[in-house]
Amino acid sequence: MIISAWISIAALIWCIAFLVSYLIGLIRKGAPKDLSERSGNTVKGIIYSNTGAMLPAAKESAYMHLPTYTAGMIFHIGNFLSLLMFVWIIVCCCCNISTPAVLALILAALLTVSSLCGIFILIKRFVNVNLRSISCFDDFFSNIICTLFQIAGICIMLSFSNICTYTDACSADRLCLMNFYFIVAAILFIWMPLGKIKHLIYYFAARYHLGFFYGWRNTWPPKHI
Amino acid sequence: MKANLASDSKFQTHLNACVRCGLCATSCMYYIAFKDPKYIPGRKVNLVSSIYRRYFTPEGKYFPSLFNARNLDAEMAEEMVDCLFGGCTMCGRCVKHCSIGVDVSYIVKKGREMLAVMGLVPKTLQATVDAAINTGNNMAIPTEEFVDTIKWMEEELQDEMGDPKANIPLDETNRHIIYTLNPREPKFFPLSISAMAKVFYAAGESWTLSSKYYDVTNYGFFNGNNEEAAKIAGYLYDETHRLKADKLVLGECGHGSRASRWEGPNLLKKAYDFEMTTALELMAEYIRTGRIKVDKTKNQTLCTLHDPCNLVRNGGLLEEMRFVVKSCVANFVEMTPHGNDNFCCGGGGGQLAMSEYNERRLKIGGIKANQIKATGAKIVITPCHNCVDQLMQINHTYKLGVTIKTVAEIVADALVLPDPASPHDNPADTAAETVADPLHTDSNSSK
Numbered sequence: 001m002i003i004s005a006w007i008s009i010a011a012l013i014w015c016i017a018f019l020v021s022y023l024i025g026l027i028r029k030g031a032p033k034d035l036s037e038r039s040g041n042t043v044k045g046i047i048y049s050n051t052g053a054m055l056p057a058a059k060e061s062a063y064m065h066l067p068t069y070t071a072g073m074i075f076h077i078g079n080f081l082s083l084l085m086f087v088w089i090i091v092c093c094c095c096n097i098s099t100p101a102v103l104a105l106i107l108a109a110l111l112t113v114s115s116l117c118g119i120f121i122l123i124k125r126f127v128n129v130n131l132r133s134i135s136c137f138d139d140f141f142s143n144i145i146c147t148l149f150q151i152a153g154i155c156i157m158l159s160f161s162n163i164c165t166y167t168d169a170c171s172a173d174r175l176c177l178m179n180f181y182f183i184v185a186a187i188l189f190i191w192m193p194l195g196k197i198k199h200l201i202y203y204f205a206a207r208y209h210l211g212f213f214y215g216w217r218n219t220w221p222p223k224h225i
Numbered sequence: 226m227k228a229n230l231a232s233d234s235k236f237q238t239h240l241n242a243c244v245r246c247g248l249c250a251t252s253c254m255y256y257i258a259f260k261d262p263k264y265i266p267g268r269k270v271n272l273v274s275s276i277y278r279r280y281f282t283p284e285g286k287y288f289p290s291l292f293n294a295r296n297l298d299a300e301m302a303e304e305m306v307d308c309l310f311g312g313c314t315m316c317g318r319c320v321k322h323c324s325i326g327v328d329v330s331y332i333v334k335k336g337r338e339m340l341a342v343m344g345l346v347p348k349t350l351q352a353t354v355d356a357a358i359n360t361g362n363n364m365a366i367p368t369e370e371f372v373d374t375i376k377w378m379e380e381e382l383q384d385e386m387g388d389p390k391a392n393i394p395l396d397e398t399n400r401h402i403i404y405t406l407n408p409r410e411p412k413f414f415p416l417s418i419s420a421m422a423k424v425f426y427a428a429g430e431s432w433t434l435s436s437k438y439y440d441v442t443n444y445g446f447f448n449g450n451n452e453e454a455a456k457i458a459g460y461l462y463d464e465t466h467r468l469k470a471d472k473l474v475l476g477e478c479g480h481g482s483r484a485s486r487w488e489g490p491n492l493l494k495k496a497y498d499f500e501m502t503t504a505l506e507l508m509a510e511y512i513r514t515g516r517i518k519v520d521k522t523k524n525q526t527l528c529t530l531h532d533p534c535n536l537v538r539n540g541g542l543l544e545e546m547r548f549v550v551k552s553c554v555a556n557f558v559e560m561t562p563h564g565n566d567n568f569c570c571g572g573g574g575g576q577l578a579m580s581e582y583n584e585r586r587l588k589i590g591g592i593k594a595n596q597i598k599a600t601g602a603k604i605v606i607t608p609c610h611n612c613v614d615q616l617m618q619i620n621h622t623y624k625l626g627v628t629i630k631t632v633a634e635i636v637a638d639a640l641v642l643p644d645p646a647s648p649h650d651n652p653a654d655t656a657a658e659t660v661a662d663p664l665h666t667d668s669n670s671s672k
Contacts (some may be wrong), residue, residue, distance in 0.1 A: 022241075029234035035490035037501070039541055049326065060322040061248035068248065069324070131247045133262040134271055136293030139245055194284045195292065199242050203325055206242035209235050210326040217487060218541030222565055225547050 004182035011189035018193030045215015071117035078114020108157040118147035138195040152181040240274040252322040258589045266319035266329040273336040309336040311582040316534035316569035337449030346448045353578040362440035364408040374411045378419045397433035403470035405441035407478040407610035420637035427517045438464035441476045443484035447575030455492040472500040479533030479609035518641040524554040529602035532567040533609035553639035560596040572615030594623035608632040
């Protein structure tokens with residue numbers, strides 16, 4: 001494997017180590033403690049928090065902002081897809097195999113849509129005065145690096161499908177592209193546990209806490225009146 | 226404080242979960258009313274999280290500008306006071322609608338705790354807390370004045386019921402219930418006390434008020450000083466024990482109910498060893514069990530309901546409230562939105578106690594005014610005296626021409642009272658019997 005691939009793997013290990021330490025930190029702090037008399041069902045509350053409460057119809061942040069909400073959802077799907085694709089590319093590099101052309105094209109198409117959504121959200125953050133007023137470097141950079149990671153993934157998929165394998169990067173251009181991809185991946189993995197992308201872990205904890213809170217008080221699951 | 230924050234899983238979770246997407250803006254009544262980005266809930270979270278990042282994380286410590294980690298200086302503190310005290314009712318509407326699920330009101334409360342440690346609580350709010358701590362009630366009503374008011378209401382009750390045995394017991398021990406009030410009731414709305422007394426009379430309930438610690442409110446929940454909040458919560462806890470009551474019934478006050486029912490045991494760090502419920506739940510139980518009879522045709526005027534945030538979204542009483550109200554009124558219309566999505570009246574989060582933010586409070590109240598107008602209702606019912614106060618001011622400011630009533634008042638108006646002349650139907654006698662109930666006597670003596 002080329003050296004940039006090794007760098008990105010090292011960055012991934014750094015990233016996982018941090019994220020796992022965050023997760024362990026949360027777990028070690030334990031479940032919420034509440035001495036008041038429970039009125040509802042916390043398990044049902046937590047389940048609802050991660051299901052019904054996440055439906056677009058349940059949240060103003062979704063149904064009042066459908067274009068942004070949709071773009072956000074697609075962008076997040078693209079991010080997860082990119083992460084899985086990174087693992088696949090590393091496997092391909094190690095095992096000297098290639099991605100089937102059809103699969104590569106499908107992945108590239110999906111990532112094109114999601115990266116466009118990422119660009120849309122980024123532009124909105126730059127253009128919208130309100131959004132800009134609550135943004136910092138981290139907000140812009142996190143979006144840029146994720147979008148770039150997706151775009152780099154598209155390039156890799158289009159260039160290295162079954163035309164040739166990853167290890168015999170047959171031209172200087174392709175080698176350059178590989179380096180670009182792995183360097184972007186490395187930056188993303190280094191940034192992830194430091195910047196706001198760490199909500200990857202905290203999002204699930206937030207849904208848990210919210211479900212517990214509303215479940216304990218019998219607010220969730222909601223009652224039909 | 227630092228150690229508490231570092232060990233608080235919920236705090237760390239919500240601080241790190243916010244991605245500043247800004248989609249919460251349109252769920253916040255401050256933002257809707259003012260269109261000022263400083264009121265975006267995500268920005269309020271960011272104020273607190275920027276402090277957290279600066280002092281608790283290496284990245285914030287060494288690269289503050291990259292992660293918006295800010296020093297807690299005078300300028301920052303002033304901004305926090307303005308936004309966290311003066312720009313949030315802690316209603317939790319944005320929490321429910323947050324795309325991630327960030328508990329903004331919890332973070333705002335933590336921010337207020339930081340400010341309280343620095344002695345930056347708005348003076349008016351602190352004065353309210355001080356009054357409660359020093360006198361037992363937030364309006365510093367002298368005991369003599371309170372007792373006079375209660376005696377006056379008792380006479381009114383006896384006249385209305387035509388029953389000299391109808392009473393409003395004070396400082397009685399071994400009663401089933403100790404009932405609590407919002408001090409606004411004896412001070413400004415004594416008829417709401419007699420309304421609840423009428424309900425108790427009709428139910429034949431064994432109950433009492435305390436002449437000293439009757440205040441259900443707890444502004445310590447809003448000023449960010451948990452020690453003071455615990456002290457105030459402790460007053461009701463201790464008084465329930467002193468009067469040897471079985472059950473603490475929290476009067477019609479949203480935040481007061483929350484502060485005792487949900488926060489009290491956590492503030493005092495112990496589970497309560499007596500039952501605790503809200504007046505709303507108690508009235509629902511009376512109606513369900515047939516202990517009181519109500520006739521909805523007695524309330525013919527079109528009514529609507531304002532959901533207090535601390536009882537509904539943060540208290541789970543959505544159904545109970547509607548059950549009671551719909552049992553007692555013939556014509557009812559919901560506001561849009563309502564229930565868990567309802568807008569705060571604008572007086573929550575201690576806003577009513579902070580006169581420096583009056584203008585803002587009334588401006589955000591315009592949202593509620595529009596909701597009320599749209600229903601066409603002539604009576605607005607709400608089981609919260611703070612909401613009543615704010616709604617009355619909204620009513621005046623926006624010339625709504627509606628009447629604001631508590632749930633107890635609506636129930637009292639709908640009561641079908643037994644004939645006091647009949648010995649078997651006399652609730653006062655039933656109350657006396659209930660007091661003598663060996664079951665209650667046993668449980669009391671075991672305390």
